[in-house]
Amino acid sequence: MLKRHRNFFHYALDCLKKYKTRTFVVLIAFTIAISMLSSILFLKDGLEREAELSVSLAPDITVSYLQGGRVLLLPSSYIDKASEIKGVVRALPRIWGYDGKGLNTYTVRGLDLSGVEVDYGFSNLVKKGRFLVPEDAGTGSIVIGELLAGVLKVDVGDTMILLSESIEANRFTVVGIFSSETTIYTADLIVMPIDDARKFFKIPEGYVTDMIIYTDPEVPVDNVAAELSTMPNARVLTKDILLRGYKAAYGGRGGFLVTFWVILLSAVALVCFSQATIVGRESMFEVGLLKTFGFTTLDIIEIRLIESLILGVFSASLGMVIGIVYDIWFKAGIFAQSLLGWAFLPAEFHMPVYVSFPSVFSLYAVTVLPLLFATTVPAWLNAITDPELAMRRAAA
Amino acid sequence: MIETMNLTKIYNPGTPREVVAARDVNIRIDDGTITILRGPSGSGKTTVLSMIGLILTPSSGRILIDGENVTRYSDYWKALYRRMNVGFIFQHINLLPGYTAMENVLIPLLCLDEDVLNYKNKALELFKRLKITERVGNLVQQLSGGEQQRVALVRALVRDPKIILADEPTVFVDEETARIVFEMFGELRDQGKTVVVSTHDPRLIKIADRVYTMEKGTVVREQEA
Numbered sequence: 001m002l003k004r005h006r007n008f009f010h011y012a013l014d015c016l017k018k019y020k021t022r023t024f025v026v027l028i029a030f031t032i033a034i035s036m037l038s039s040i041l042f043l044k045d046g047l048e049r050e051a052e053l054s055v056s057l058a059p060d061i062t063v064s065y066l067q068g069g070r071v072l073l074l075p076s077s078y079i080d081k082a083s084e085i086k087g088v089v090r091a092l093p094r095i096w097g098y099d100g101k102g103l104n105t106y107t108v109r110g111l112d113l114s115g116v117e118v119d120y121g122f123s124n125l126v127k128k129g130r131f132l133v134p135e136d137a138g139t140g141s142i143v144i145g146e147l148l149a150g151v152l153k154v155d156v157g158d159t160m161i162l163l164s165e166s167i168e169a170n171r172f173t174v175v176g177i178f179s180s181e182t183t184i185y186t187a188d189l190i191v192m193p194i195d196d197a198r199k200f201f202k203i204p205e206g207y208v209t210d211m212i213i214y215t216d217p218e219v220p221v222d223n224v225a226a227e228l229s230t231m232p233n234a235r236v237l238t239k240d241i242l243l244r245g246y247k248a249a250y251g252g253r254g255g256f257l258v259t260f261w262v263i264l265l266s267a268v269a270l271v272c273f274s275q276a277t278i279v280g281r282e283s284m285f286e287v288g289l290l291k292t293f294g295f296t297t298l299d300i301i302e303i304r305l306i307e308s309l310i311l312g313v314f315s316a317s318l319g320m321v322i323g324i325v326y327d328i329w330f331k332a333g334i335f336a337q338s339l340l341g342w343a344f345l346p347a348e349f350h351m352p353v354y355v356s357f358p359s360v361f362s363l364y365a366v367t368v369l370p371l372l373f374a375t376t377v378p379a380w381l382n383a384i385t386d387p388e389l390a391m392r393r394a395a396a
Numbered sequence: 397m398i399e400t401m402n403l404t405k406i407y408n409p410g411t412p413r414e415v416v417a418a419r420d421v422n423i424r425i426d427d428g429t430i431t432i433l434r435g436p437s438g439s440g441k442t443t444v445l446s447m448i449g450l451i452l453t454p455s456s457g458r459i460l461i462d463g464e465n466v467t468r469y470s471d472y473w474k475a476l477y478r479r480m481n482v483g484f485i486f487q488h489i490n491l492l493p494g495y496t497a498m499e500n501v502l503i504p505l506l507c508l509d510e511d512v513l514n515y516k517n518k519a520l521e522l523f524k525r526l527k528i529t530e531r532v533g534n535l536v537q538q539l540s541g542g543e544q545q546r547v548a549l550v551r552a553l554v555r556d557p558k559i560i561l562a563d564e565p566t567v568f569v570d571e572e573t574a575r576i577v578f579e580m581f582g583e584l585r586d587q588g589k590t591v592v593v594s595t596h597d598p599r600l601i602k603i604a605d606r607v608y609t610m611e612k613g614t615v616v617r618e619q620e621a
Contacts, residue, residue, distance in 0.1 A: 002509075003509050003510055003511055004506075004507065004508065004509040007505075007506040007507070007508075007512060008506065010506075011503070011506050014495075014499075018494045018495075282493075285490075286492060289490055289492065290503075290504075290507075291451070291475060292449075292451050292478065292484055293478065293479065293484075293503075293504035293507065294475050294476065294477075294478040294479020294480070294482075294504070294507050295475065295479075295506075295507045296471070296472050296475040296476070296507075297471060297472070297475075298472075299475075299507055384471070386451060386452050386453050387451040387452075388446040388451040388452040389452065391490065
């Protein structure tokens, strides 16, 4: 039996060579469509993975202060109250915000370093230098993202001046640089002691931006969150809620683009179908003749299936490679802004690309299945016709 | 033995383009004989030949092979029957363009569970006998009509089928090749093969065991040698 299938495989290859125009048109059309679709999917997967990594570093719960639906500064007294809730291991104040213009846009995060045994998960992310220690309080020490360090051209040990919103010059010393593993999370990040951040943003004493909560692993986070929600004006976000938010943002934007490209892919499938029809007369004759020689309908369909599989798998693979190259070397050009939406992207920014099995599987499926349909259905219709009639019609 | 009983084929039935290509055709083809279907163009010879070869389903009537009515057998069964037993030579030659002469001979063998290259020597022998050896590597569209007809002959015979159905096999070939074709058909009969030929060629009629003359889709005369 194997020799017969091998014979069909060789014949299918010959057919691809023989119908050069159809093969070329289908190959180009699918490769272009798949390269764009794979660019979006791999980028979306990368962003979602980044979000997961970022959230894994986040505290169990974040509490901010809401008034009239707007986020305001949180009174420091909330921290003491939160510490008393069952299941709360540690409640820490945090001051953060955005600053800068153009290429110097960055996120400043001020952390409470007293009792830094809770290191906020940052120490593992430091690529060069070190993370902050309690002794850094008031010294102007900072740890910055690798991307920002590149943009500002600073290294460990360098001093830099940042202008605050009130246009005051603040001098800082870089003691560490984060790795680029979690690009989006740390790319534009500056971490400093909380008092330095308070001074930088001019946040009054007795207030912080929000507080972060670390919980007892034996107490369900949702129970602790529910308890914290009873505090007046408290907006409570757990890790899960944050992750869902990120995924909804990237997934939604990605979904829009994917829909667009899937529609385009359908158009490509129609092109393939019309190509199959263009060569239909010749193909009809060929099918009739093969059946005369004793090929069964299943044999004919098998040959066309092999043809479609070779063409589909090849164009999908090529398209995916181009998609990855486009994402990595060309930074996803037109798709990056659409997917990130809010982000300012300096030239040095490397888009997070992740090739996941479900995406690869989907890409092969959306290529091969329409192609199988577009080529095997006409072949099947010819194959179930009397061979003599098929040849006669083809000759007519 | 192949027999047909009231075999009828109507194209486009019930439409203004209805054509009765064959009506109530009754013929008998014994094993190891040469049977000729003769008659003017449009008399239904090709249609009957196609129905006997099971590549065209009759509108009515029966085809018996060794006494078994195979008319309504499945498409799959008919394909396997053709694969194992029948070699076709078509009036319009029907070679696959874009392939060489040798490839055209080997393509029908792809559906066998064998290495097709095993048949290459046999094909070369036949090519040699038909004096076309030097053209085996040429694309068929580069061959003359006579050469294409010879390639079609090789294609039909390379598998050594039990039944050879030939539709005007000498119409495009020269005198010498026609003589070789007659010889080959005679040899095939001597080997116990069954040859059914649709032809106008009186020389072939001379070597036939039985001749059916057709007119307007019906058999009007039957002659035995």
